[in-house]
Amino acid sequence: MSSRVDSSESSYIRAVNQALDDALGADSRVVIYGEDVAIPNGPFGATKGLHDKYGDRVFDTPISESAMIGAALGAAMGGLRPIVEIMYADFLMVAMDQIVNQIANTRYVSEGRLGAPLVIRTQQGSTPGSCAQHSQSLEAMFAHVPGLQIAVPATPQDAYGILRDAASSDDPVMVFESRRLYPTKGAVATGSGLGRVGQADVVRSGTDVTIVTWGTVRAWAEEAADHVSESGISCEVLDLRWISPWDRDAVVESVSKTGHLLVAHEAGRVGGFGAEILSSVVEELGPGLKGARRIGSDPVPMPSSPILSAAVLPSVDRLVAGIHSLLKENVA
């Protein structure tokens, strides 16, 4: 692995592009394929320039998600390290069998004789005007399945580092990027991954409330934390970065300090991964947990009209209200 180079400002999507480039450069077994990823340079530009640079290791496929993902499993069994792009997470649903019944089971059921070192990269979430079939945040659905590693990067640095870690993992990783975050910028150190699958990022430390979040909501959580700090409330913000495996220790440690937990994600609140986190903290801390809240999208298909989608999605306002109600309840 090459050494870290200087940090530079990069957009999230550019960081993904760099990670793919470096993964191809680092390991000749890596191949990248998907719809419009090669000659057209990727629907969102994630694969820009890679076909030119690496030739037929980067190639376009028909619109056949089931074959694309199933073939990734076979290719991984056969000695390649495929990275498949699925344009929208919603389209993963077309290939559920290959992911849930095939990829996830491979290592366990073969007693480790077979493995599935592959990466499924996709992007997800609602942007104003996107329809119900191009808006969903689906990570929790896959976190339910043993055998899949699930990452949800929120910053350019994490987009880079997590993808490098995913590409060198010996087990399958699904990386849920965020379309909304693609243009956002930040410093990115390149050269290697973050080095620990499943490790949370302590975005800021605080004493009153722990906010556990990931993906698009990370930035909103920071804004909400700024906002409530004006009323003297100190928030600790944890970006999980991975929900399978997830950093239970970091969350429990933080909540044992603050006593209050707010979990916030864009994905649906009902049956969301926030519920798993809350339950785990209850099990660990019992009465040490003084109060908890979950924030996620309301249980309704995502409407297209921006005025309607805004009403059901999490927001900075919803987070601020959640923090206040959490502390008020505790005082009362």
Added chain:
Amino acid sequence: MTAPPSLEDLYLRMLQIRLIEEELLRAVQDGRVTGSTHLCIGQEAIPVGTCAALGPNDPVVATYRGHGWALSRGVPAEELLAEVFGRDSDLNGGRAGSAYLSGPQYGFYGENSIVGAGVPIALGLAMACNRLGGNRIPVVSIGDGAMNQGNVHESLNMASVLNIPLIVVVENNGYVEMTPSATLTAVPAAARAAAYSIIAMEVDGNDPLAVAATVSDAREAALQKSAPVLVEAHTRRLGGHYSGDAQQYRPAGELEGWRATDPLTLARSQLTSEAAARCEQQAEGAVSAALALAEGMPTPNVEEVMTHVFSG
């Protein structure tokens, strides 16, 4: 089909779709539409010709590129525009938007933003029509790229073995998003249908009269033989895959060349200038009236955002 439609009427219908979609493209660019939209510019002859050949109650299922299908099946222009504008339209109240709208009260059973997904749904509609009677034959439109989805093939085979009358219209517009169709598909759609023992027809998808005649034959065959029919309509997408598509993948000069077979240009050249002018005046008037109505519609009521997840 009773009497063949007149070219003047088909031209008028195509022109209305064109004007509406050109307006929508401007609306995306100036922010009246939030998000993106997939236009059927260059492909209007297919929905217009097809719907001219359908029975009054034949259900239609389309894709995200479905404005032309919705309008051709009878969805009022102002309702469609309002839905795309995210307003409280009588179609879906702003919930569906450009790429997923439906109007079953008009026989339009919906667009779909998952490639290929409309085909099994149309198969089911066809089963219902077959069982419940009423002389209805569903039509589903897909792009040529959708022919590479497994569920499309499962549905074709199933329709064939179950003898279900259904018309599958494959709009071969030269591209699958940003990739030329021919590089992704081993065998054309019509040939693949034959592999399932499905009657296959091909037609110039830029000629609305030819489309109407072919679909009329297809409908007749589906009814007579109680069987699915696949119609591959050859056309050209005269714009981006979606409204924000810079189309850098197009070879220089391609679009200009393709414009020579623009279905509107072709149809217009066969009409008298008086007839063409009549259509143009009528279409412009109808579209600006629809636009005014749509822009006057209220925004959706946020209080009701949680309704209709279930019945009752």
